[in-house]
Amino acid sequence: DAKTTQPTSMDCAEGRAANLPCNHSTISGNEYVYWYRQIHSQGPQYIIHGLKNNETNEMASLIITEDRKSSTLILPHATLRDTAVYYCILRRRETSGSRLTFGEGTQLTVNP
Amino acid sequence: GAVVSQHPSRVICKSGTSVKIECRSLDFQATTMFWYRQFPKKSLMLMATSNEGSKATYEQGVEKDKFLINHASLTLSTLTVTSAHPEDSSFYICSASLQPRNTEAFFGQGTRLTVV
Numbered sequence: 001d002a003k004t005t006q007p008t009s010m011d012c013a014e015g016r017a018a019n020l021p022c023n024h025s026t027i028s029g030n031e032y033v034y035w036y037r038q039i040h041s042q043g044p045q046y047i048i049h050g051l052k053n054n055e056t057n058e059m060a061s062l063i064i065t066e067d068r069k070s071s072t073l074i075l076p077h078a079t080l081r082d083t084a085v086y087y088c089i090l091r092r093r094e095t096s097g098s099r100l101t102f103g104e105g106t107q108l109t110v111n112p
Numbered sequence: 113g114a115v116v117s118q119h120p121s122r123v124i125c126k127s128g129t130s131v132k133i134e135c136r137s138l139d140f141q142a143t144t145m146f147w148y149r150q151f152p153k154k155s156l157m158l159m160a161t162s163n164e165g166s167k168a169t170y171e172q173g174v175e176k177d178k179f180l181i182n183h184a185s186l187t188l189s190t191l192t193v194t195s196a197h198p199e200d201s202s203f204y205i206c207s208a209s210l211q212p213r214n215t216e217a218f219f220g221q222g223t224r225l226t227v228v
Contacts, residue, residue: 043219098217
């Protein structure tokens with residue numbers, strides 16, 4: 001699976017939007033962009049995924065650039081409970097949903 | 113969403129002993145489960161793929177005789193750390209999907225192993 005690059009850490013004020021970038025310049029045509037997060041000392045939690053269209057669910061929005069070389073996860077109204085490590089992961093369609101290659105992720109800290 | 117449960121959540125054992133960690137899919141059947149390990153301030157690293165009714169597949173560098181995996185039913189996979197040493201102290205996490213090719217992975221809450 002292609003590699004992703006994320007900032008090591010980010011801060012966000014409570015109630016504001018958190019925009020987490022991810023670069024994946026070597027992404028293949030059959031690779032999806034997935035986002036998971038891990039709150040301290042817990043197992044990871046699925047957030048959202050997409051192929052080339054922008055996606056939105058109850059947790060977040062995913063914006064993928066037209067060339068698919070980067071994406072942004074948006075938490076529209078961050079709360080203190082959103083403080084976590086956020087992982088941007090690429091997964092090929094034929095790969096099992098649970099077989100994931102985690103990078104270092106972005107530590108998001110939401111401040112009061 | 114589907115629920116994956118691990119037990120125990122924390123365990124402390126003495127060097128040289130073995131520890132078994134259970135991973136259960138509570139409301140779905142999982143023919144395949146995955147085991148990850150996470151050291152402090154590090155990312156998750158895939159250890160092995162647990163296959164129901166057959167041998168587990170281990171990632172390069174993971175000792176199969178040290179980390180025994182059994183997947184005897186469609187809802188239970190176990191990881192046994194044999195002859196544990198302090199360097200085996202880590203956070204162990206399992207995951208499963210509703211179907212082999214399904215989009216979303218569900219993770220257990222993790223097991224914190226401390227070997228003293």
